[in-house]
Amino acid sequence: MSAFTFDNASSPLAAAILGVSRIDTALAFYRDVIGLDATEPVTWSGSAFEKHFALPKGSSAKAVMFGFHAAPGTGPKVGRVLALEFNAADRKVIPTKGDRTYRGLWNLNFYVDDIRATTKVLQAKGYDFWSEPVGYEVSAKAGAPVEVLFDGPDGLAINLVELTGDETTTVGKLKKEVDRLSKTKMGFTQVATTSHSIIHRDKALAFYTRVLAMEVRIDDILGKPETNHFLGRPPEAKTRATFMAGAHQLGKVALSHPENYSAPNKVPLAVPPNIGYLAQSFCVPSILRAQDACNSIGAELFSPMMEIEIPGLGLTAAMIVRNPGSGALMHLFEDNAVSFRARGMF
Structure with missing residues (x-):
């Protein structure tokens, strides 16, 4: 395949999922400085949200999706940023001042x-x-x-x-x-x-x-x-x-x-509700095939496949696994609006 011929079955990064200290700070940067469109802030909560991010009962997050035409169903699902301000009292910050490359x-x-x-x-x-x-x-x-x-x-x-x-x-x-x-x-x-x-x-x-x-x-x-x-x-x-x-x-x-040096391991900190880069998110053609592929390479399950409404994405079937190359969180979703339940997925 030539350098920039693309296979439509392959999945680029749909969104970087970030835990942020304040939604207002995220808006001031990604919308006002970078210039990305932003959805209206919403509160994301409920049992599916808690299970999806392995959070205790009563958890919630203010959520904004940044991208070009960031409303659900519009614009390319590539290179977006999903910012989440979790309501937890104890949120650790992943990067510290002076950090450079870390695992x-x-x-x-x-x-x-x-x-x-x-x-x-x-x-x-x-x-x-x-x-x-x-x-x-x-x-x-x-x-x-x-x-x-x-x-x-x-x-x-x-x-x-x-x-x-x-x-x-x-x-x-x-x-x-x-x-x-x-x-x-x-x-x-x-x-x-x-x-x-x-x-x-x-x-x-x-x-x-x-x-x-x-x-x-x-x-x-x-x-x-x-x-x-x-x-x-x-x-x-x-x-x-x-x-x-x-x-x-x-x-x-x-x-x-x-190859000849070590990078600090920040993977244990990179989980909700902490502040920093939590997960890479990818839209896959089939969440069932993606699940099978994850199983075949030994990707550890973080949260199981479920039907969930995601701010800026809409109704999805989604799951989270750990990348076996580092342990970092990988968020996978299928956004086929045909009822997932009608297809026998849930």
Whole structure:
């Protein structure tokens, strides 16, 4: 398959599910700074909600879905952000000040056309950047993006990426495709890529390829000083970076496997009702087939398949499992509006 031909049966990231300290803070960033559309805040509660997120009775969350045309049933189900402000009194914060790469889900990437101009705008708003924008060559075949990271709301790492080059490289081919996509009035795409730091590469790949039918687009070792500088990694760090893509130019997953260093393990903290990046969410063609695939690769069940109304998605059949490559939470849903009960699923 050529670099950016897409299999409609494969599933890109539909949404990043975030626990947030305050919905107002999430709105101020993802709507007002990034420019994504936002659904009206709603309170999500009930027995299905509690069971879905393994929460005690009486739990609830204020919920907002961010994306292009974020109302249920509209816009592409790719690269969205579902922000949840849980009502729990004891909510731990996953990322702490100074955290860089840690095991689990740790950043959101957005494409921009002029990364240096965008960086200056965000610096003027007070956001704390890890470095100045850095251009680097992944490899001669992959190409050379320009990237920079900064601390977003609640300490979540936000990665800006400017694609460069011509169609002789993977990055250049992607640039041509992304240039055709809409951006927000602030100049951002929806979530383009999201990073997942893993400890078992083969097991992680099995999830993304066998459950989601994603494909490897780039697979290289990152270890140049300039790369480690902007990522905040040790100077001699070697990281195997494997970029997975589904049926869209956005919603990719970047698997990071430390080759000669260790990353702090934040996976035990990354569960509801805590604050931070809780789960990757994917829309699958068949939740039953996805369940079978999860069983076949030994993905641990976090919450069973159920019929549930999800803010910004509508009626779904959904389940949550742990990715066997890291333990991070993977949220899977089918949104076929035909009654799931009529199909004998519940």
